[in-house]
Amino acid sequence: MIPDDxxxxxxxxxxxxxxxxxxIGITQFAQEQLGDITYVELPEPGDVINTGEEMGTVESVKxxxxxxxxxxxxxxxxxxELETAxxxxxxxxxxxxxxxxxxxxxxxxxxxxxxxxEYHELLDTQAH
Amino acid sequence: xxxxxxxxxxxxxxxxxxxxxxxxxWDMPIQYAGILAEHKHTREAASLFDICHMGEFLVRGxxxxxxxxxxxxxxxxTLAPLKCRYGFLLNPEGGVLDDLIVYxxxxxxxMLVVNGACTASDFAWIADHLQGEAAMENVSDVTAKIDLQxxxxxxxxxxxxxxxxxxxxxxxxxxxxxxxxxEGAPLIVSRTGYTGELGYELYVAAAKAVELWxxxxxxxxxxxxxxxxxxxxxxxxxxxxxxxxxxxxHTPAExxxxxxxxxxxxxxxxxxxxxxxxxxxxxxxxxxxxxxxGDAVLAAGGSGESVGVVTSGSFAPSLGHAVAxxxxxxxxxxxxxxxxxxxxxxxxxxRADLPFYKEGTARIKL
Numbered sequence: 001m002i003p004d005d006x007x008x009x010x011x012x013x014x015x016x017x018x019x020x021x022x023x024i025g026i027t028q029f030a031q032e033q034l035g036d037i038t039y040v041e042l043p044e045p046g047d048v049i050n051t052g053e054e055m056g057t058v059e060s061v062k063x064x065x066x067x068x069x070x071x072x073x074x075x076x077x078x079x080x081e082l083e084t085a086x087x088x089x090x091x092x093x094x095x096x097x098x099x100x101x102x103x104x105x106x107x108x109x110x111x112x113x114x115x116x117x118e119y120h121e122l123l124d125t126q127a128h
Numbered sequence: 129x130x131x132x133x134x135x136x137x138x139x140x141x142x143x144x145x146x147x148x149x150x151x152x153x154w155d156m157p158i159q160y161a162g163i164l165a166e167h168k169h170t171r172e173a174a175s176l177f178d179i180c181h182m183g184e185f186l187v188r189g190x191x192x193x194x195x196x197x198x199x200x201x202x203x204x205x206t207l208a209p210l211k212c213r214y215g216f217l218l219n220p221e222g223g224v225l226d227d228l229i230v231y232x233x234x235x236x237x238x239m240l241v242v243n244g245a246c247t248a249s250d251f252a253w254i255a256d257h258l259q260g261e262a263a264m265e266n267v268s269d270v271t272a273k274i275d276l277q278x279x280x281x282x283x284x285x286x287x288x289x290x291x292x293x294x295x296x297x298x299x300x301x302x303x304x305x306x307x308x309x310x311e312g313a314p315l316i317v318s319r320t321g322y323t324g325e326l327g328y329e330l331y332v333a334a335a336k337a338v339e340l341w342x343x344x345x346x347x348x349x350x351x352x353x354x355x356x357x358x359x360x361x362x363x364x365x366x367x368x369x370x371x372x373x374x375x376x377x378h379t380p381a382e383x384x385x386x387x388x389x390x391x392x393x394x395x396x397x398x399x400x401x402x403x404x405x406x407x408x409x410x411x412x413x414x415x416x417x418x419x420x421x422g423d424a425v426l427a428a429g430g431s432g433e434s435v436g437v438v439t440s441g442s443f444a445p446s447l448g449h450a451v452a453x454x455x456x457x458x459x460x461x462x463x464x465x466x467x468x469x470x471x472x473x474x475x476x477x478x479r480a481d482l483p484f485y486k487e488g489t490a491r492i493k494l
Binding site for chain 2 (some may be wrong): 035036038039041057059061062064086087090
């Protein structure tokens with residue numbers, strides 16, 4: 001399941017670019033690999049995240065995995081529902097399980113992220 | 129993957145969409161519907177676990193009891209036929225080689241149930257130390273172990289296996305077992321388990337494993353569960369996992385099992401097994417973030433001195449917060465609180481009494 005209207009990273013985050021705001025989450029593939037998610041650590045509103053750098057952690061029963069910033073910008077909102085209901089990331093990774101919203105420092109260049117087709121290819125190579 | 133062992137139920141698991149992973153040299157089902165759902169189902173209804181990776185040995189002969197009594201910590205003098213008991217296999221220094229359950233099958237006939245990762249080394253060790261007229265046989269390959277666990281396990285067992293055999297298992301008491309037969313092959317039904325819930329461990333000929341599994345799992349109350357849920361269930365009870373919470377570097381006394389060391393026999397490791405340099409401490413962590421195996425335990429309050437290491441840690445699904453077991457230096461183990469320092473964060477932890485989860489049905493009178 002790879003929505004057409006999103007961009008992706010090699011570390012399995014997704015990015016929704018809208019007017020002046022970028023919403024970030026993890027992909028269906030990522031949540032399946034992690035299994036039941038029990039804890040999500042996110043940056044705070046006001047924090048600045050930098051492309052490729054660690055911005056948080058997702059823990060499942062069996063593993064902990066870093067989140068990497070897909071873009072550079074200031075965090076303007078985090079999904080506080082996840083503090084008590086991290087399972088939303090499993091249930092709706094592209095919807096209610098979103099992680100943070102960011103005001104990007106500059107316009108997003110789609111070439112620096114993976115298109116849906118490119119992300120599909122990445123999953124194919126990882127599956128084999 | 130090809131050099132991993134597969135249980136007789138392996139194809140069944142794959143057909144049901146289980147995620148499998150290597151455990152103790154076996155390709156084992158880790159989860160089906162998901163660890164949290166399986167955990168919850170076990171606490172509320174009943175789950176079926178494939179535990180065929182564990183090892184089984186038979187020891188027989190007129191000196192079987194005397195010979196085994198010099199090898200394991202179990203007090204076999206007070207173990208009646210058709211009862212089983214938990215205990216340890218130790219090295220001469222008192223370090224734990226394995227934890228195991230000894231079943232007294234008959235007057236001078238025992239079954240030992242050991243951890244999968246230890247089967248070969250345990251067998252060699254015991255064979256080496258067995259004296260007198262006692263023969264040991266490794267029946268692990270021909271014995272399947274299937275665990276049915278959960279408050280509804282009795283009802284489910286009665287409605288399936290019980291119906292086939294024309295009997296109920298209601299009278300079977302905790303740590304007692306029955307020797308029966310299923311489809312012409314020997315079957316042991318033991319009221320034991322590793323989840324803290326009412327439950328049964330079924331030992332059957334490997335050739336009958338799929339048949340027995342399908343019979344029991346067909347009950348509407350029963351769902352299959354993997355080793356992922358088994359691990360969170362056992363940790364909520366504070367039950368140790370060999371290789372993490374028990375190892376050759378620690379004695380049973382350090383793991384909190386000194387009261388079990390009551391055997392009058394002169395078993396290997398006797399005396400040394402009471403040495404205490406560290407203690408296995410139960411820790412609760414506020415919040416959902418979990419300590420992990422290998423995290424450092426620091427003294428709380430300033431000094432920040434490292435006093436121990438986390439051996440098991442997880443989010444505890446039935447409790448809604450994280451818990452851990454850790455070996456802590458004995459002189460620091462009485463403190464009420466600690467800091468757990470992991471790769472990602474420092475977590476405050478408070479010493480707790482076991483079990484973490486106190487609503488378990490394992491011992492209920494039926």
